[in-house]
Amino acid sequence: MPLPEAANPRGNNWPGAANVLGSEPSAYLRQHAGNPVFWRPFGDEAFALAAARDVPVFLSIGYAACHWCHVMAHESFEDQETADYLNAHFVPVKVDREERPDVDSVYMTATQAISGEGGWPMSVFLTPEGLAFHAGTYFPPVPLPGRPSFRNVLEAVHEAWVERREAVEQNARGLATNMANAQLSSAVRLDGPPEVVDAQLLSDAVRVLARSEDPDAGGFGSAPKFPPSAVLEFLIRHAAAALSETAEDAQDMAGRALAGMARSALCDQLDGGFARYSVTADWSVPHFEKMLYDNAQLLRVYAHWVRLGGNEVFPAEEAADVASGCADWMLASLGLPGGGLASSLDADTVVDGVHHEGGSYLWTPGSLHEVLGPADGQDVARMMNVGAQGTVSELGSPLHPGRPLSASESRLWQRVRPALLAARDLRNQPARDEKVVAGWNGLAIAGLAEAGGVLDRPDLVAAAGEVAAYLERVHWNAEDGLLVRVSHDSKARGIGGLLEDYAFCAEGLFSLYSVTGTKHWYRLAEQLIRAAETRFVDDGHLADSAGESAQVFNAQGQRAALDPFDNATPSGAAGFAGVLLTYSAYSGSHAHRLMAGNILGLLPPLATRAPRVAGWLLATGQAALAGPVEAAIAGSDSSLRQELHGALLKSASPGMVVAVQMDDAGSPAGEGEVPLLIHRTGAPDGSPQVYLCRDMVCGRPVGTVAEVQSMLARMASGAS
Structure with missing residues (x-):
């Protein structure tokens, strides 16, 4: 019912006129529950209301850790006059891009087509049918050079809607048609x-x-510079391909990027973990939000660098420390009761009601002196690039050496680090977005499990198992074959998982199986792949949702729609190609190998035109070119079997799958043997041995670590 005029004196008395985000579980949506804007969540009800009122939808998309989302909220969405105009002439809708990446993806494409730029906050104007007709990103409260004020934009869009409706709707239909035609070019x-x-x-x-x-600084392009996780995975796999003429170049590029990030302000030198990106080309000034998806991928990449053996630019020992620190931070800072991992930590720290970007992480020479005393404080300020002028704000600069530390500097850092971390922990801390996203937790399972195997840290493997158990218990409905994308407080809600969720969860479960030998995780990954085929393949075509x-x-x-490009995470198509390839190697399924090959058909036009957004397709292609190698360990449990298993887990062979026979008390009765292990036996005396196969050709079984390593080297060199 319309609100009484006395309760709504500004005339915004359309049915249900109120901000209804207070009951939403999304931390980002709840951040806007107190705005005078009458926000509604994305859904049929909001669009039906727009149709009934004959007004456009104003769609605002962001995420909880987004600094500029906070800025626009404070400047415009908390302003009563702006809110009154917005409420009177639009139906305002808020979307958490992490909760609804399907919504974010399509309207990001529209925003880029309309405005030539993309990012968050994203501001899109839609017809009641959902078609975009005007869009941009951040709009300031007053006009700036090249950027109109938000109020100017609202008034211009309202005027066009009222005075030139036919042209507006025609343009919206034309944009939708163009997007459909673009989909045809990337159809699989x-x-x-x-x-x-x-x-x-x-x-x-x-x-x-x-x-x-x-x-010089490592990485690709100029500022802003993002961690190129998927590309690094490709370069590391390519470096392991001994026959490739560009293997050394790939290893050098990967080493420079990994070293540059690890020694920079992008990496939290005190507590581990990586920020979302750097606003400078030399990684010295990060944008401070810490995302699960970045850290899950980087954990795995640094572990794979250790597996590769490192190089002079970035030794494996240093990479192992970075990987361990990243894993420890991820579990301590994002771990939730029950086993899931939260999505992110905010870019901002709120002090006395004011948002300070990176406020928790910044230091001045004076604050270092206060904690460490004048001598150590001066040495640390010089070593960690903390000057009198703050590089981020008046609050100071982040700690980062930007280079390798000398032996004496390393000793100093190890001595003072606990005191600095303890002092930092006393400060106000950034907020945590506690929603659990299935796909990102799948990436974390892969990172934790593989890092645990490479770094000999069973605690990380155990943590990966807890995350997997949470996803199975909370997100997976085996009866319906449905994986739910998001959960809050151990309760699944919202849309079904997207292709990326199924793919990344299966990827993580296969990694967990390879490290533990618990075939239940293999069977769960298999169920996810089968469910994804049913859900995302229609008439032979693959789709993201x-x-x-x-x-x-x-x-x-x-x-x-199917977006072939990697973004902050690998594309769903690339992720699915990877798990199909892995599954075919474990199961012997020719059909799934063919499906992986079909998706890799996206690769030729992207590999040389846009390899920076095709990293995971390239990595999957490298694994396919390598076989991938299939390794099966059979025979009695013993220290030798553990040594053989460890040697395989530490092999850099691209995409290699590892299966090990286990008593497997953790798997339910009735779960049959993994196909790769069928008919595999130990030596006649029962001792363990390894079967190594590629392209349906197997070598003789071997029973020592040296023989395993020798055979893998021959396979990498192209010998049989």
Whole structure:
């Protein structure tokens, strides 16, 4: 019912006029529950209201840890006059991009097409059918050079809607048609001839990446600079391909990037973990939010660098310390009761009601002197680039050496670090977004399990198992074959998982199986793959989502969308190709190998034109080119079997799958043996032995670590 005029004196008396975000579980949506804007969550009800009122939808997309989202909220969404205008002429809708990446993806594409830029906060104006007709990102409260004020934009859009409706709707339909046509160019059929990966194509991709590398600071491109996690995985796999003419170049590029990030302000030198990105090319000024998806991927990449053996630029021992610190931070800071991992820590710290970007992490020479005394304080300030002028704000600068520490500096740092961390812990801390995202937790399972195997840390493997158990218990409905994307307080809610969620969870479970031998995790990964085939493959075409929203479907021209490009995480298509390849190696399924090859058909046009957004496809292509190698360990449990298993887990063979026979008391009765282990036996005396196979050809079983390593080296060199 309309609100009485006395209760709503500004005339915003449309039905249900109120901000209804207070009951939403999303931390980001709840951040806006106190705004005078009458926000509604994304859904049919909001769009039906827009149709009934004959007004556009104003769609604002962001996430809880987003600094500029906080800025626009304070400047515009907390301003009563702006809110009154917005409420009177639009239906305002808030979306947490991490909760609804399907919504974020389609309207990000529209925003980039309309405005030429993308980012968050994202501001999009939609018809009641969900079609975008105007968009931008952050709008200031007053006009700035090249950027109108938010109020100017609202008034111009309202005027166009009232005075030029036909043209507005025609443009919206045209944009949707263009987006549909673009989808046709990236369509994947899973019933066609598979792509045969060309080794030269992968080498060419390395050469193209080298042209955009920053050889001084490491990484690619200029500021802002993001951690290139998927690309680094490809470069590390490529470096392990001994026959490749660009293997050394790949290893050098990966080493420079990993060293540059690890020694910079992007990496929290006190507590471990990585920030989202750097606003400077030399990684010296981070944008301070810490995301689970970044740290899960980087943990795995640093562990794989250790597995590769490192190089002079970035020794494996240093990488092992970084990986351990990242894992410890992730579990301590994002771990939740019950086993799941939270999404992020905010970029801002709130002090006396004021947001300070990175406030928890900044130091001045004076604050260092106060904690450490004048002598150590001066030495640490010089060593960690803390000057009188703060690089972030008047609060100071982040700690970072930007170079390798000398032996004496390392001793000093290890001595003072506990005191600095204890002092920092007394400060106000950034807020935590406690929603659990299935796919990101899947990436974390892979990182924790593989790091545990490489670093000989069973505690990390155990933590990976707890995360996997949480996902199975809370997110997975085996009866319906449905994986729910998000949970809060151990309760699943919202949309079904997207292709990326199924793929990343299966990826993590396969990694956990390879380290533990617990075949229950293998069987759960298999169920996810089968469910994904049912959910995301229609008439031979692969899609990122299963049509959770009619408005999203309309906005993309009523075609199922598949985005082939990596973003902060690998694309769903690339992730699915990777798990299909892994599954085919474990199971012997020719059909799933063909499906992986079909998706790799996306690779040729991307490998040399845009390799920076095709890292996981390239990594999967490298694994396919390598076989991948299939390793099966059979025979009685013993210290030798553990040594053989450890040697395989520490092999850098691209995409290698590892299966080990276990008594497996942790698996339910009735779960059959993993196909790769069927008919595999120990030596005649029962001692363990390893079977190594590639491309349906197996070598003779071997029973020592030296023989395993020798055979893997021969396989990498192309010998049989």
